Amino acid sequence: MEYAALKNTGVWETLSVVGKRCYLPPGILFWSARGREEAEINATLGTARGPEKEIIQGGSEKSITFYLPCLRNFFQELEPDEIFAYAPLAGLPKFRAAWREWTLYKLSSHREKLASLMSQPVVVPGISSALFVAARLFLDQAEKFVTTDLRWVNVDNIFCRNIGAEIVPFALFDGVKFNTEGMKEALFSTSEQGKKVVLLLNLPNNPAGFLPSESDAQEIKKALVEVAEEAGKWVVVLLDDAYEGYVYEEGILRNSLFGMLTGAHPRLLVVKLDGVSKELLFYGGRVGAVTFGLPEGLQEEIIPDIRSELEAKVAAISRSTFSSAPRVVQELAARVLEAREDFLQERRAVIEVLKERYRILKQALQELKSPLIRPLPFNSGFFAFLHLQGIRASDFAEHLITKYKVGVIPWEGPGVNGIRIAFCGVEAESLPKVVECIKKTADDLTP
Numbered sequence: 001m002e003y004a005a006l007k008n009t010g011v012w013e014t015l016s017v018v019g020k021r022c023y024l025p026p027g028i029l030f031w032s033a034r035g036r037e038e039a040e041i042n043a044t045l046g047t048a049r050g051p052e053k054e055i056i057q058g059g060s061e062k063s064i065t066f067y068l069p070c071l072r073n074f075f076q077e078l079e080p081d082e083i084f085a086y087a088p089l090a091g092l093p094k095f096r097a098a099w100r101e102w103t104l105y106k107l108s109s110h111r112e113k114l115a116s117l118m119s120q121p122v123v124v125p126g127i128s129s130a131l132f133v134a135a136r137l138f139l140d141q142a143e144k145f146v147t148t149d150l151r152w153v154n155v156d157n158i159f160c161r162n163i164g165a166e167i168v169p170f171a172l173f174d175g176v177k178f179n180t181e182g183m184k185e186a187l188f189s190t191s192e193q194g195k196k197v198v199l200l201l202n203l204p205n206n207p208a209g210f211l212p213s214e215s216d217a218q219e220i221k222k223a224l225v226e227v228a229e230e231a232g233k234w235v236v237v238l239l240d241d242a243y244e245g246y247v248y249e250e251g252i253l254r255n256s257l258f259g260m261l262t263g264a265h266p267r268l269l270v271v272k273l274d275g276v277s278k279e280l281l282f283y284g285g286r287v288g289a290v291t292f293g294l295p296e297g298l299q300e301e302i303i304p305d306i307r308s309e310l311e312a313k314v315a316a317i318s319r320s321t322f323s324s325a326p327r328v329v330q331e332l333a334a335r336v337l338e339a340r341e342d343f344l345q346e347r348r349a350v351i352e353v354l355k356e357r358y359r360i361l362k363q364a365l366q367e368l369k370s371p372l373i374r375p376l377p378f379n380s381g382f383f384a385f386l387h388l389q390g391i392r393a394s395d396f397a398e399h400l401i402t403k404y405k406v407g408v409i410p411w412e413g414p415g416v417n418g419i420r421i422a423f424c425g426v427e428a429e430s431l432p433k434v435v436e437c438i439k440k441t442a443d444d445l446t447p
């Protein structure tokens with residue numbers, strides 16, 4: 001949008017620097033609207049969906065956003081005060097306790113360490129807000145931070161256009177592996193600027209649907225410890241764990257790096273950013289969490305104070321921006337997490353559906369041969385990414401949707417040119433057709 005009316009009328013001049021700087025990049029919104037309107041197969045949407053019968057016995061053919069039936073049932077139990085009252089600023093105590101316990105359950109091999117070094121989660125309205133709070137807390141205008149070249153586009157909205165920080169990118173992949181060396185170099189390159197370096201990692205990654213292997217995860221930890229040691233600065237690691245738990249292969253990291261990185265070095269501070277959107281399949285619930293993992297070597301007596309002071313900092317940013325998160329969702333989510341066996345069983349049904357789609361898509365992509373297309377490794381999350389050579393990703397996506405009625409999201413940026421296939425929203429039987437149409441598009445467009 002050019003904001004022509006604002007500019008022509010002079011209203012533009014009333015806007016602050018940030019007001020002028022913020023805009024909604026047309027990419028995802030534009031292409032997902034086109035996917036909805038024009039596509040016969042729509043692989044643009046970042047929500048898990050499909051026929052109800054795929055996840056619920058006796059369910060209908062109707063395509064729905066996949067949800068947890070136990071969560072839906074809890075709606076009926078709620079008392080008026082659990083629906084209409086405010087939640088405390090830092091979150092409902094029983095939800096905070098349940099989310100903490102959920103994190104400890106997921107990272108059970110680190111349970112002992114985390115029980116002491118992990119803060120209480122502080123609740124914010126969605127993972128987007130968690131990212132905003134983290135950016136606000138740790139980064140100033142023009143301050144550099146490190147993240148991957150392949151990243152969720154809203155990172156640029158939040159961290160750069162809103163907060164004013166600057167990205168130092170590194171390539172997510174080194175061949176088929178996580179690019180630990182690139183990450184390390186980028187961190188060292190920002191280490192002159194102040195008392196800390198800041199890293200944002202999103203694994204499983206949007207748009208690449210990628211998690212490192214367990215041994216690569218160990219290498220990541222080693223590299224971060226090395227940066228903290230050799231640069232002599234604090235290392236702040238922000239973990240966007242939006243897609244935690246959607247894992248389709250053996251031998252790769254099963255859960256967040258948070259467990260491994262907490263307490264790994266006296267100058268390593270870890271911040272886990274997660275929420276109910278994907279983990280509890282409650283995208284519109286708008287409940288996220290910010291949880292700190294403390295450094296190594298703190299004196300026992302000081303730990304409770306550091307935890308509560310960091311939690312208070314998050315609450316202060318919340319209070320001065322969006323205030324508390326929805327009460328009703330926290331009430332529901334707390335009940336779901338307490339009924340863990342039912343919840344896990346229902347969620348497993350969704351993960352199995354996604355895993356089957358992943359398997360079929362992966363097989364179809366293995367058979368896809370085109371000089372224009374290089375599928376990037378994927379093993380988790382909601383997406384797959386195809387790198388394109390010799391053609392602009394948006395031209396490719398345009399041809400794919402107009403001629404073959406398949407909607408995908410093109411991704412273009414420094415070092416990045418490709419399309420994202422959101423297999424989370426496409427039925428398994430349609431995925432070979434998606435790949436076939438991609439192949440035909442590549443053939444049509446090959447000079």
Ligand SMILES: Cc1ncc(COP(=O)(O)O)c(C=O)c1O
Nearest residue numbers: 126127128152202206242275277
């Ligand atoms: C990588 C990543 N992080 C964060 C979010 C934001 O999640 P929420 O809807 O909870 O704000 C998304 C949403 O798509 C995402 O893809």
